[in-house]
Amino acid sequence: MTDQRKGSDAEPTTHFGFKNVPESQKADKVAEVFHSVAGKYDLMNDVLSGGMHRLWKRFTIELSGVRPGNKVLDIAGGTGDLARKFSQLVGPTGHVVLADINASMLKVGRDRLLDKGVAGNIEFVQADAEKLPFPDNHFDCVTIAFGLRNVTHKEDALRSMLRVLKPGGRLLVLEFSKPTNALMSKVYDAYSFAFMPMVGKLVLNDADSYRYLAESIRMHPNQETLKSMMVEAGFDRVTYHNMTSGIVALHRGIKP
Amino acid sequence: MLLRGLLASVETGVNRVLRLDSTALARLRPLTGKVIAVRGSSPTVQLFILPSDEGLMLAAEWAADADCTLRAPTSTLLRLTLSKDKSAVLHSPQVDLEGDSAALMALAAVLQDLELDWEYELSRWIGPVPTALIGGHLRSRANWYQQGFASLNQNLAEYLSEEARTLVGEREAQARFEQIDRLKLDLDRLEARVERLSRSLKPSDHA
Numbered sequence: 001m002t003d004q005r006k007g008s009d010a011e012p013t014t015h016f017g018f019k020n021v022p023e024s025q026k027a028d029k030v031a032e033v034f035h036s037v038a039g040k041y042d043l044m045n046d047v048l049s050g051g052m053h054r055l056w057k058r059f060t061i062e063l064s065g066v067r068p069g070n071k072v073l074d075i076a077g078g079t080g081d082l083a084r085k086f087s088q089l090v091g092p093t094g095h096v097v098l099a100d101i102n103a104s105m106l107k108v109g110r111d112r113l114l115d116k117g118v119a120g121n122i123e124f125v126q127a128d129a130e131k132l133p134f135p136d137n138h139f140d141c142v143t144i145a146f147g148l149r150n151v152t153h154k155e156d157a158l159r160s161m162l163r164v165l166k167p168g169g170r171l172l173v174l175e176f177s178k179p180t181n182a183l184m185s186k187v188y189d190a191y192s193f194a195f196m197p198m199v200g201k202l203v204l205n206d207a208d209s210y211r212y213l214a215e216s217i218r219m220h221p222n223q224e225t226l227k228s229m230m231v232e233a234g235f236d237r238v239t240y241h242n243m244t245s246g247i248v249a250l251h252r253g254i255k256p
Numbered sequence: 257m258l259l260r261g262l263l264a265s266v267e268t269g270v271n272r273v274l275r276l277d278s279t280a281l282a283r284l285r286p287l288t289g290k291v292i293a294v295r296g297s298s299p300t301v302q303l304f305i306l307p308s309d310e311g312l313m314l315a316a317e318w319a320a321d322a323d324c325t326l327r328a329p330t331s332t333l334l335r336l337t338l339s340k341d342k343s344a345v346l347h348s349p350q351v352d353l354e355g356d357s358a359a360l361m362a363l364a365a366v367l368q369d370l371e372l373d374w375e376y377e378l379s380r381w382i383g384p385v386p387t388a389l390i391g392g393h394l395r396s397r398a399n400w401y402q403q404g405f406a407s408l409n410q411n412l413a414e415y416l417s418e419e420a421r422t423l424v425g426e427r428e429a430q431a432r433f434e435q436i437d438r439l440k441l442d443l444d445r446l447e448a449r450v451e452r453l454s455r456s457l458k459p460s461d462h463a
Contacts, residue, residue: 052257054264055260058260058264059257059260062304062315062316062317062318062319063317065318066320067289067320068288088288088308091288243257244257
């Protein structure tokens, strides 16, 4: 799935949920959503996934193979679930960068990690996944959990991640995907288009953000499409693992 | 996912227990970064343990190489988990260790030496004064029960061996075993003497 880019006379458009918006507006619209939900992001994740997001992230950490002394970049790191664990795994000789394009999310993540005593080997950077401000061949592992679907130009972001990875380094993309079971797909549709906005309204008085979440998940490339996008970007040995009947998939690629 | 959920729950429980020991997490700090793989056979199970000063992380799989691999039948691994003397189980012939075994031995030693300060944990919930009262009460009860059981054990043994004569007493049995041993030795000597006599009564082959 590629973003729609029109001719040179009109501004290219891209999807924002089910709507098409000019590319220049998508980042601002996504930012609005995350500014709105940042304060209760963790609570909402727990409520909406029934705590499953912790197990999905746990599997991501298992497949990261991160070792002491490694350099790890966690893009769209949000409230720092993965970065906290990586900080512990890389130890004092390693380095973790928690990057997020959204200042509110980054602030919540930074405050939360510092409150838990996670410091010393971790850095917080506000950065755009499409134009990562890091040197070439720098990181042993790059992760992006539930962030790629919000990126305007996914191909550019994947190429940028490839650039900052060391040869042999791993990219892990944890993202909502397409359910593999027809029955599960129907239940999931009902859940995400009816229940999620309702909970958003009750907890945050913001149904629109969670309607966007459900729509953006449907617009995100499915497992095979994302795999071929990673291959096209230049990743080698790309594999994916479906979790919870394909509601979420973890893609892994190695920089050759 | 089910296995991961189970491991996450076990991990939370184990780490809570480790925090009850004032030295356990500090002793785990030198093991930070080590990956210990545990592979059980029949049924096949696999587990990765990553110790750190925050406790243990349990993983169903791990993409990097393990520093130490422990292979054993699953029943032996269960015995290892429940056993107080973990070193003895680790040295048994069914257990195969590969790689940096010092990491595993150090982890086993930490788990073996756990001394749980449950009073501290309780005091965080209900305060120091009620904890001291409950602790004192429970300790005196525990002592009373311990003494009661020891006394009951002794009285029952004495009744069965001395009064009811249902069982043979330990000293009596020991004396009887010593008599049997002496008798066995006497018989051996007698047999040797008879053998020697029978040989001396036989006409010599060279005569």
